[in-house]
Amino acid sequence: MAAIYLWWIGADAADRDLLERVRQQVGVVFESPAVLWDDGARPTGTYDTRRGQHSSTQILRWLNEHQPPGALKTLAVTDVDLFIPVLTFVYGEAQLGGRTAVVSMARLGDGLARVTPATVAARLVKEAVHELGHTFGLTHCSAERCVMTRSVNMAGVDRKGATLCADCQTVFKDRLLEGRNHE
Ligand SMILES: [Zn+2]
Ligand SMILES: [Zn+2]
Secondary structure (H helix, E strand, O other), X not given: OOOEEEEEOOOOOXXXXXHHHHHHHHHHHOOOXXXXXXXOOXXXXXXXXXXXXXXXXXXXXXXXXXXXXXXXXXXXXXXXXXXXXXXXXXXXXXXXXXXXXXXXXXXXXXXXXXXXXXXXXXXXXXXXXXXXXXXXXXXXOOOOOOOOOOOOOHHHXXXXXXXXXXXXXXXXXXXXXXHHHOO
């Protein structure tokens, strides 16, 4: 089915309610069917023993080879800490204009104050929409409340919304129509 597939690949058990919130929001924002998926397979060879973190780029590589049949986009959600070589950590990574993305919950509890489960859920939803936005060809946006704003810390994530600004929405619609015309 040409849907957005959300795939929990974490070490601990999946939080179905949390994934359901992500599913609903990405379905609304990207105007596409969104489903939860898990065929039991998990990425291997992504752990860097020196850094004690998982390579988000390797996860994307694995995901590209294990996408559900006919998936429009596949977003992996994990609880392990992710990195790319030039950064200490990343909240997620996506293929710009591609089909796969990954987001991590490992850092979503960070912040000065005690963080509630509701805050963690809101942050995960935003990061999921953000990374999927990249797969739809959206780049970083300067509109403060736009979900495509680049966030360097949790305060930044908390400041932005979970939806696309009007400009990003226009770009998204163009890209989506382009994709459909080529199918
Ligand atoms: Zn980004
Ligand atoms: Zn925007």
